[in-house]
Amino acid sequence: MVEITEGCALAGLPPMVRLVVQGRVAALDAAAASLGLEAPPPMLRVASGIGGSALRLGPFELLILPTWEARAGLDAALAPVPHSLVEVSDRNVGFLLEGARAADILAGLCPLDFALSSFPVGMVTRTLLDKADAMVWRTDAHSFHVEVWRSFGPYVEAQLREVAKGISFSLLTV
Amino acid sequence: MLLIDCPYCGPRAEIEFAYGGEAHIARPAADVSEAEWSAFLYLRDNTKGVLAERWRHSHGCGRFFNALRDTRTDQFHAFYEIGMPRPDVRDAV
Numbered sequence: 122m123v124e125i126t127e128g129c130a131l132a133g134l135p136p137m138v139r140l141v142v143q144g145r146v147a148a149l150d151a152a153a154a155s156l157g158l159e160a161p162p163p164m165l166r167v168a169s170g171i172g173g174s175a176l177r178l179g180p181f182e183l184l185i186l187p188t189w190e191a192r193a194g195l196d197a198a199l200a201p202v203p204h205s206l207v208e209v210s211d212r213n214v215g216f217l218l219e220g221a222r223a224a225d226i227l228a229g230l231c232p233l234d235f236a237l238s239s240f241p242v243g244m245v246t247r248t249l250l251d252k253a254d255a256m257v258w259r260t261d262a263h264s265f266h267v268e269v270w271r272s273f274g275p276y277v278e279a280q281l282r283e284v285a286k287g288i289s290f291s292l293l294t295v
Numbered sequence: 296m297l298l299i300d301c302p303y304c305g306p307r308a309e310i311e312f313a314y315g316g317e318a319h320i321a322r323p324a325a326d327v328s329e330a331e332w333s334a335f336l337y338l339r340d341n342t343k344g345v346l347a348e349r350w351r352h353s354h355g356c357g358r359f360f361n362a363l364r365d366t367r368t369d370q371f372h373a374f375y376e377i378g379m380p381r382p383d384v385r386d387a388v
């Protein structure tokens with residue numbers, strides 16, 4: 122963790138398994154069940170079970186962050202239903218943005234409302250961070266899991282630091 | 296900036312969307328005349344008033360959906376999923 126401004130730290134997340142499941146209701150149900158979930162999460166929400174987390178990014182799409190043990194079970198669970206299962210572990214890089222100022226920093230790059238009332242804990246969405254496609258997941262009141270495509274990683278990190286620098290500067294002047 | 300209400304994700308800024316042109320244009324069968332095929336490909340109404348158009352939430356859920364927008368005022372009247380009939384909206388400014 123590196124503190125990028127007072128009350129906000131940024132860290133790169135270690136490599137993890139990421140899978141995109143696309144399909145109709147039956148496929149999403151099967152994927153959720155294999156993670157130990159009763160049902161797939163509703164739109165823009167995350168559900169976590171013993172087998173990992175399922176992030177509902179689209180009406181027919183889940184991003185799955187499975188545990189190592191659950192990875193193999195997913196193939197078997199999805200086999201009987203029409204679906205697309207693509208491993209994108211290496212396509213994305215993840216950041217952890219943590220601290221009381223984390224929401225302010227994201228708000229500097231994105232027009233979404235990051236107030237806790239409109240972007241509650243457990244909400245996830247794809248959006249734009251400045252000019253780069255990104256996925257933002259609120260894991261806690263003051264922490265966000267941000268994912269971008271690997272080639273956008275250095276750019277998004279630089280932009281996050283730039284906004285943080287501005288916040289540090291305004292903290293100095295008040 | 297337009298505020299566009301994706302039927303799946305809720306209201307989002309225009310920068311997250313890609314425009315998809317006029318909606319409800321049915322693809323004709325393969326055996327139509329060349330004139331009909333070229334009309335399908337190229338001829339559009341260029342509506343002044345309420346227009347049904349396609350949008351794609353390209354930097355969000357990725358889905359296409361339809362919207363009714365008044366081309367004179369940029370005011371949106373309705374957002375609805377692909378495959379749904381066009382809602383009945385009065386053609387008024």
